[in-house]
Amino acid sequence: MKPTASTTGTVIHEVFSRAYERGDRPALVDLRGGHVYGYRRLVTEVTRAASGLVRRGARRDQVVGVHVSSAGAQTLAVHTVVAAGGVAAPIDPGTGAYEMAAWLRECDARVLITTPDLAETAILAAEESRVRQVVSLGPALDTLDFRCLLALEPTALPALDAKRQCALLLACGDRLSHAGLLARMAALDLPVRLAETDVVLTTWLPDGGCDLTALVALGMSKGALVVAADGGDLAGTSHDFGVTVVTSPDGTLERVG
Secondary structure, rough: OOOOOOOOOOOOHHHHHHHHHHHOOOEEEEEEOOOEEEHHHHHHHHHHHHHHHOOOOOOOOOOOEEEEOOOOHHHHHHHHHHHHHEEEEEOOOOOOOOHHHHHHHHOOOOEEOOOOOHHHHHHHHHOOOOOOOOEEEOOOOOOOHHHHHHOOOOOOOOOOOOOOOOEOOOOOOOOOEEEHHHHHHHHHOOOOOOOOOEEEOOOOOOOOOOHHHHHHHHHHHHHHHHHHHHOOHHHHHHHOOOOEEEHHHHHHEEOOO
């Protein structure tokens, strides 16, 4: 599906940043990671961390591996890379160190973002690739804490071209532009037409694809709440949060109730 006229020519971080105006309303509940992210917090941390990456020498179109274990971590990592002008390469968290190293060498990644629970594998992969910096979303040995990026002096983020600038490098080898990611968001939205009053329950986990990234970005753009779970008492979770939309295994959204 092609992007609508309202999104054509728009880069994904512009769509993401507009959500800042929604203030402290919850945007993402990450049950696995144990975090609740408000709209303003998400936008602020992504923008400041992206500025930090640029300060540390991140280059436009540079590939950055994203090897994380939760929806919240993936959201922060992917959008930070993309806002800094880079290309986020999501990696399935179950990928072994040597397989991951081969992929990182193939896409010439120099930075890898991970979570503390996966840091040991990430470090091993970095040692066998051209990665020179591992950033962890939480303290981990031999990594740069993500919070250090937030503390650097802010600098301007690069101007991007929605049609030409690549946003994601998928595990299948496909490259997805900003316009392509917006198109995937539009395709997800088509059967449900998300609204501010919606609560989306997703059981999609971080992997080498784009669906979870597109879903959270769609929720942010619509003012909805996304609740990310990886199993457990889904019926209870649906009741507790007043879920109105759920994700299905075939990569679509469905209304419930």
